[in-house]
Amino acid sequence: MTREDVIHVATLARLSLDDEELDRFTVQLAAVLEHADDVASLDTEGVPPTSHPFPLVNVLRDDEVRPSLDRDEVLAAAPAVEDRRFKVPPVLGEAP
């Protein structure tokens, strides 16, 4: 794992890392991935993957109206609210 990889992954993960963090993470993440080489280099041809230990499929419930979270209570926890909606800065471009 290179420093460039770390910069790229940080962008994907919406994290801003400073130079010191980039250096440290490059070394530390490389060490973990090196340890994981026993898995990465294993021949697993034909082995199906497991995403959940208990394969429960089609867990359904009756389509009944029931109470959900209180809207005002939920909005009270939001950093910014307008007209009973979550408020965010401009999505495209800079603020006017």
Next chain:
Amino acid sequence: MTTTGSDAVTIAADVRAGRRRALDVLEEHLAAIDAREVDIHAFNLVLADEARAAAAAVDRQVAEGRDPGPLAGVPIALKDNLCTRGIPTTCSSRILEGWRPPYDGTVVARVAAAGAVSVGKTNLDEFAMGSSTENSAFGPTHNPHDLTRVPGGSSGGSAAAVAAGFAPISLGSDTGGSIRQPAALCGVVGIKPTYGLVSRYGLVAFASSLDQIGPFATTVADAALLLEVIAGHDPMDSTSIDRPAPSLVASIGEGVEGLRVGVLTELVDAEGVAPDVRRRVTAAAEALAAAGAKVDDASVPAAGLGLSAYYLIAPAEASSNLARYDGVRYGLRVDAANTADMNAASRTAGFGPEVKRRIMLGTYALSAGYYDAYYGKAQQVRTLIIRDFAAAYERFDLLLGPTAPTTAFRLGDKTADPLAMYLNDVCTIPSNLAGDPALSVPFGSGDDGLPVGVQLLGPALSESTLLRAAAVLEAAVEEER
């Protein structure tokens, strides 16, 4: 550290019978918190007023001739990643500081309905990522047995609270050993139930296919009682097993006569397992044999790959789960000129170093070009581990090994080297990957006089068998003294 009559079974029986008041029981525990919490820091928040109101309500029920339930008046500590309505739930992270959930987690509601009295929210490694509770944004928890040592993690606060006598029982969560390892290091009982036995609704998600809530207690019977209360189907968690909750307490004294116990070679010989810990596992095997179990060596070859698979799968799931902390709906927001910059500024300021490290690792393992080599491979290895456990359980009813490689280590000893910290989980991770239950029960001490826990592992829904064996070990270590 327990005194007679301080266990949950006794407290609940006394309160239900009107022999003791819940309020008096609570005040004893609040006094213990007053005396030692300043040194231990088990809690992010102590709920003295709310607890007094809840205890008074329990006493009123008894006075009116109503039964408050199986945990009547029993103080309980809750890991601070369990949602409590109107009460701050931080996950020991700056990004959730001050957040008050609009609902109770299912386990929180169930213990309250059973008469338990919540005394506070316990410290953890941020978002349950760690093995020492040193990754908390609010400072580490100290081990009640030796304040210079860690309590383990990530549920270090819940383990320390029980070990210090702040509450006879507590709840934690276990993704790769976060209940069992701190239980071992603090000298208490800790159970990771079968995946799906306990509802995860209201548990802040870390790695959803591995996370499971479970109990801490000073005795095996108390742990069984608490697990009985929280187990069972919940329509709010689609991964919850749709079967009646098992009866656990009634069969706890049935012993291990004729049970086939395998000493799990891959755990005993795992990287870093200390000789004094290994000796305690051998002693536990002898104790089970003396009680009538048939003991032999067992092997689960793929378990040796568990650590590597886990540190790809868990960070991958975490990177996805923690994408929700974006400064929009709750938690910390750091303002910026546009939403993308606001997201990044909030996450950068709100997450600590270990959480960032895991998000980075997981994002990498899922990224284009590396998915097949890392995440895909790890999921296939998970299948191999499940198959090897299944083969072992054809020959054995349960397996035995160490819980943690060593006794409690010193604060600061492993913080500079993430991989060294991760190796603490080497013995506990395989059960999470397999979805199977496992518990840690105290079994004497190491060369340094600190507690050692031994681990019992079994196939899905074998909690009752595990608890029977744990009760045998509990009695055996009592006899050793």
